[in-house]
Amino acid sequence: MTNCIIAQSGGPTSVINSSVVGLYNANKELKAYNKVFAGLNGIEGILNGNIIDLTSYSDEEINKFRFTPSSGLGSCRYKMKDLDESTEEYDKLLDILKANDIKAFFYVGGNDSMDTTAKLSRYAKETGIDITFIGIPKTIDNDLMYTDHTPGFGSAAQFIANSVLETYLDSSVYTNNGIFILETMGRDTGWLAAAGALAQMNGKSVADFIYLPERAFDIEIFLKDVTDKFKEQNQVYIVVSEGIKDKKGKFISEIQADANDKFGHAQLGGVGNYLKKLIINAGITKRVKSLELGVLQRCAMHCSSEIDLKEAYEAGYEALKYSLTGKCGYMVTIERTSNEPYETSYSLIEADKVANNIKYFPTDWINDKGNHIEPQALKYLLPLISPLPEFKVFNK
């Protein structure tokens, strides 16, 4: 009997380990492979021979791992060379797989990982090596094409929605409340910021404004909108994606960085703080708070989505099953077969179609003013998270 191997790549999520355990348990049930190996720190680790045998661990350890956030097999940012540039790494990797009698390789990750999966698959085929390569989708950004959504997104959306609701209440307790800005991740796409709209009181989004990278951000219009809303309600709640850009495509956060001192601003982020400064500077109010959720979005297992945990597990489970059908160079996808009730099925798509592609938040799901999302977006988002608590306050 032959073996298989699984590895993780790219940024962590709360549920990425569930995919590994889904695959592990599928193998336990189907007895498809003798051993389930894991490559630590992705491709980079495998190239260094950093391989463990998951089947040597107890069920208790595997079950703890299932509900552990972050990439518990370690991750890497390693991108393999193009095949026409050099095949050295490919040969080395395939030699390691052959030496371990591995017939199936599973890579859990986003676009770059699907690129790697596609390249490895192509090279194995070209060189007549019978190893199956299958990708398992993972990213909180929800920006992979050809899948309804990605495992990892639901839990990030859950944490964002809960946090928006809670911080909205926290920022509403005084008679003279200020302006609250919550900054989400999402360098290229607005899926995460849009999840802020799921936070509702009395059937209405508590966020007054939601800004996504898919629509050019205009500072003048922003300040006008905030001024008007603040006059109307004496309080404004804003959700903003870290990746909002001006009409020339320049990150708003970079405009800030340019104006700031030169060190410590290398990483994206801080657009919330920049909007805060703009609001204070415009004299709207001095009571402005900005909160950047940061990496908590991708690791807050304490606030994960039940459906996301289930689907991440199932994506791994299905990947193992698909590896037995002879398909190679594909990624598992989730298809939404029904929205009410929410039902899904699993399918496959060529990994190279997913690689180097980005699924943007649909522009017709953004309102005309470009400062909130449309109801059909909420319909899409709602089944991906567990129900939010119903809160009751008396001061509103």
Next chain:
Amino acid sequence: MTNCIIAQSGGPTSVINSSVVGLYNANKELKAYNKVFAGLNGIEGILNGNIIDLTSYSDEEINKFRFTPSSGLGSCRYKMKDLDESTEEYDKLLDILKANDIKAFFYVGGNDSMDTTAKLSRYAKETGIDITFIGIPKTIDNDLMYTDHTPGFGSAAQFIANSVLETYLDSSVYTNNGIFILETMGRDTGWLAAAGALAQMNGKSVADFIYLPERAFDIEIFLKDVTDKFKEQNQVYIVVSEGIKDKKGKFISEIQADANDKFGHAQLGGVGNYLKKLIINAGITKRVKSLELGVLQRCAMHCSSEIDLKEAYEAGYEALKYSLTGKCGYMVTIERTSNEPYETSYSLIEADKVANNIKYFPTDWINDKGNHIEPQALKYLLPLISPLPEFKVFNK
């Protein structure tokens, strides 16, 4: 039959509404007062006649309110004038209470609210008015004297501990990890930062360093410690209180603000970002992330402590009972009668003893180097939160 009134003041917590419902339910059981009124937005609202009748709401609404974070009766930052300065507001307030046939007034809050409770109590006694004033403790800062701990702290500690554990895992997935800084609230005291030590893997705190305001912060020593630890582990995890000060007592965050531009830095916070800049500037590594938990610490009901919810409820319940004993001008306290198993009882302390006092983190609970806490502090903290999940990773 007479009535009673309850109001909230100061910063919100996740469990402050549980205290109101504890009192409300005690009255339902004991039938002590006819109506339970609530003053919206604290003393300020009551002075404006902003009073509702909680007994007019359904049990379902009251129960939702019980598990709603933030001050659901609204809050205020209002401080009454000293009695020898003016009694006008006192007279007005007592007139409003008398007009509503109110015989007991409950104020849920921190030091300032206990000051108000004490002053009102004194003035009522002096003017021969038979109204009981009782304080119910509330603050995430855990800095009230004469009580083992304060309702609200446990839930903030819970969120901090969970977040430290999760972000530690998130920041550990690569072979070349960087430095992670988590900034907690705590302007004067280090209780919240200390809670970061509850995050453990394999019986050891994941935080390498924890910095509290109770110990002078030395930037040179800090950079030396971080340099050494980073060389040793290629990764460092730091928890820092927003309120750390240098040996002259100046907030480290103010040193940053002075060096920065002049607007947008009015509020305390951002010391994590300052430490990040120092680390990058010192050339230790450029891979530094800083996360400020901000108001999520005081409103993350989705990650509240079960014991904290229970005690907040009971503190309200006991307050109502105490109001029937004729005691006036007191605050409810929690006494820890046993640590293993954890057992508590409730008592009273004069509110003016609590007012304008601060309970610091004990200096002998801080290690000699001033960069972590001692085991006895963990013994104190542990029973105040629900058990953290046991995680398992393979890449460490």
